[in-house]
Amino acid sequence: MAQQVLEDLTEAERKALAQCRQAVLGVERPLRLDCGVELGPYRIAYQTYGALNADKSNAVLICHPLTCDQFVAESHPVTGKDGWWDSLIGPGKVLDPARFFIICINVLGHCMGTTGPSARDPASNQPWNLHFPVVTIADMVRAQAALLDHLRIPDLFCVIGGSMGGMQVLEWAASYPRRVFSAVPIACAAHHSAQNIAFHEVGRQAIMADPDWNGGDYRLHGTNPARGLAVARMTAHITYLSEQALQRKFGRTLQNRDALGFGFDADFQVESYLRHQGSTFVDRFDANSYLYITRAMDYFDLAGAHGGVLANAFRGSPTRFCLVSFTSDWLFPTHESRQIVHALNAAAANVSFVEVDSDKGHDAFLLDEPEMFRTLSGFLKGAASARGLK
Amino acid sequence: MSVVSPIRVDLQLIADMVQPGGRALDVGCGDGALLAYLTDFKRVDARGMELSQAGVNACVANGLSVIQGDADTDLRAYPDDAFDYVILSQTLQATREPREVLKQMLRVGKRAIVSFPNFAHWHVRLRLVFGGRMPETPSLPHKWYDTPNIHLCSIDDFRGLCRDMGVRIERAIVLNRNSRPLKMPPVLGNLFGEQAVFMLRRD
Numbered sequence: 001m002a003q004q005v006l007e008d009l010t011e012a013e014r015k016a017l018a019q020c021r022q023a024v025l026g027v028e029r030p031l032r033l034d035c036g037v038e039l040g041p042y043r044i045a046y047q048t049y050g051a052l053n054a055d056k057s058n059a060v061l062i063c064h065p066l067t068c069d070q071f072v073a074e075s076h077p078v079t080g081k082d083g084w085w086d087s088l089i090g091p092g093k094v095l096d097p098a099r100f101f102i103i104c105i106n107v108l109g110h111c112m113g114t115t116g117p118s119a120r121d122p123a124s125n126q127p128w129n130l131h132f133p134v135v136t137i138a139d140m141v142r143a144q145a146a147l148l149d150h151l152r153i154p155d156l157f158c159v160i161g162g163s164m165g166g167m168q169v170l171e172w173a174a175s176y177p178r179r180v181f182s183a184v185p186i187a188c189a190a191h192h193s194a195q196n197i198a199f200h201e202v203g204r205q206a207i208m209a210d211p212d213w214n215g216g217d218y219r220l221h222g223t224n225p226a227r228g229l230a231v232a233r234m235t236a237h238i239t240y241l242s243e244q245a246l247q248r249k250f251g252r253t254l255q256n257r258d259a260l261g262f263g264f265d266a267d268f269q270v271e272s273y274l275r276h277q278g279s280t281f282v283d284r285f286d287a288n289s290y291l292y293i294t295r296a297m298d299y300f301d302l303a304g305a306h307g308g309v310l311a312n313a314f315r316g317s318p319t320r321f322c323l324v325s326f327t328s329d330w331l332f333p334t335h336e337s338r339q340i341v342h343a344l345n346a347a348a349a350n351v352s353f354v355e356v357d358s359d360k361g362h363d364a365f366l367l368d369e370p371e372m373f374r375t376l377s378g379f380l381k382g383a384a385s386a387r388g389l390k
Numbered sequence: 391m392s393v394v395s396p397i398r399v400d401l402q403l404i405a406d407m408v409q410p411g412g413r414a415l416d417v418g419c420g421d422g423a424l425l426a427y428l429t430d431f432k433r434v435d436a437r438g439m440e441l442s443q444a445g446v447n448a449c450v451a452n453g454l455s456v457i458q459g460d461a462d463t464d465l466r467a468y469p470d471d472a473f474d475y476v477i478l479s480q481t482l483q484a485t486r487e488p489r490e491v492l493k494q495m496l497r498v499g500k501r502a503i504v505s506f507p508n509f510a511h512w513h514v515r516l517r518l519v520f521g522g523r524m525p526e527t528p529s530l531p532h533k534w535y536d537t538p539n540i541h542l543c544s545i546d547d548f549r550g551l552c553r554d555m556g557v558r559i560e561r562a563i564v565l566n567r568n569s570r571p572l573k574m575p576p577v578l579g580n581l582f583g584e585q586a587v588f589m590l591r592r593d
Contacts, residue, residue, distance in 0.1 A: 322450065341457050341459075341467075342464070342467040343467075345457075345464075345467040345472075346467050346468065348468065348469055350435070350437065350455050351437075351455065352449075352455045352457060353450075353458055354443075354446055354447050354458070355446075355458060357443070375450050375451055377451070378451035378452050378453045378454075379450055379453065382452075382455070383453075
């Protein structure tokens with residue numbers, strides 16, 4: 001490596017980097033970010049499954065959502081849990097590593113090994129913390145494209161992702177149409193809605209209100225804003241579910257007790273569940289990263305970046321698109337996917353669109369949804385046949 | 391390549407009108423049989439739009455490019471001349487504004503291919519005149535209260551609409567009950583044709 005990335009790795013990052021691949025980029029040519037800052041060198045942590053074929057036509061890029069990472073189809077080095085999209089990727093599954101070269105890249109600003117606010121600013125040799133430049137979805141995608149250049153992968157058979165991953169898919173198709181043969185944006189939108197920005201702002205305020213946050217310099221103070229980050233996670237987690245799913249899972253069932261406690265312990269199962277979600281999250285996620293990644297989602301507005309007309313983002317696109325939404329997803333409701341479909345129609349792009357009937361809310365895209373698997377499998381079959389991929 | 395089952399005779403007739411290698415949009419594509427045929431046998435870049443979500447999902451699971459959409463509202467999203475052919479098979483009579491749908495089809499496509507059941511077929515006439523009840527025939531199998539067909543027309547009615555709209559009829563084929571073409575003058579076609587297939591273009 002020509003130059004080192006200055007940083008103080010967290011325990012989670014050390015474990016992550018021990019289990020995945022990494023590349024240091026931007027040494028000679030820094031990454032030009034949307035905010036105007038030039039970032040470099042920076043590290044990209046990523047994971048791959050399967051092998052690139054001789055004509056390099058079988059590469060599939062998985063774009064991960066906000067709180068997932070590059071460990072898409074294997075036991076997680078920090079939590080020990082199964083890969084977050086194990087249901088989709090594996091032998092005999094929709095994305096079989098025997099057939100596809102599958103890449104998943106930890107996004108810029110995140111905290112699983114790719115450079116983010118916990119790294120050091122090469123100029124000052126001090127941790128970036130809140131001085132880290134605000135990154136956008138387009139910046140994340142630029143960094144991913146730089147990694148593909150580094151790996152000498154000219155184009156992708158498919159770019160696929162849900163939620164924030166879906167935003168990256170759209171950005172890929174808009175920014176690098178010739179490098180994307182097919183694109184699958186799932187449960188996402190071409191811009192973050194006011195409601196979604198509002199929920200993110202609650203999460204960020206919870207983090208910043210935690211006295212242990214210390215203006216973002218918590219590591220210097222030897223503290224961790226775990227309570228604030230946990231509350232942020234609890235709020236966000238509600239938006240990933242649906243009323244039906246919460247009702248079915250918990251109803252008003254009490255937690256380890258027969259009667260109301262007349263206090264503020266977790267009387268209800270749903271409270272206990274959310275507290276658990278919050279407290280386990282802080283072990284694997286960095287509070288400052290949470291601020292940066294949520295900001296990137298808030299800033300995403302693909303139409304805004306193309307003169308206010310979403311179709312302009314896709315003019316002349318050679319990419320085959322397949323959009324998927326879920327009936328009970330109120331974070332990225334179907335009508336937002338339909339807007340993208342209409343824009344793609346207006347650009348005369350090749351597009352399929354399926355709304356899957358599910359009561360599991362936004363999280364449905366991470367769960368066992370046979371209808372989604374059938375859709376993806378059929379779409380990829382058609383795309384593979386169009387590309388002459390065996 | 392997947393084995394494609396033979397398609398319905400009326401769909402075959404439509405497929406035969408489509409030149410190989412172009413772009414086609416099948417509005418109301420159902421289970422995607424025509425799309426699959428056009429893709430596999432005519433190398434057409436074929437896309438579909440279907441109202442029923444179950445139909446859409448089945449099509450996409452078969453590798454076809456299909457979106458959920460409504461002929462009445464969603465054709466407007468497409469640019470002018472996006473397709474060589476826009477196909478509307480057995481659906482025109484179920485749209486809210488057939489005239490507007492035709493107009494949009496001929497804006498989006500260089501040609502439109504439309505098939506529909508003929509409400510002036512002798513069978514229909516007899517049922518209404520002598521039975522005194524709303525006609526139920528093999529092409530119009532619904533009860534009056536649950537039919538999706540809200541804008542039924544005869545072959546002559548359709549010709550009249552094309553005339554009013556200044557649309558050129560390039561081909562008109564009248565079909566019998568078994569979807570076989572009938573060779574007869576238009577005045578008889580309106581009586582003996584159970585369905586019709588028209589290929590239209592802007593004048």
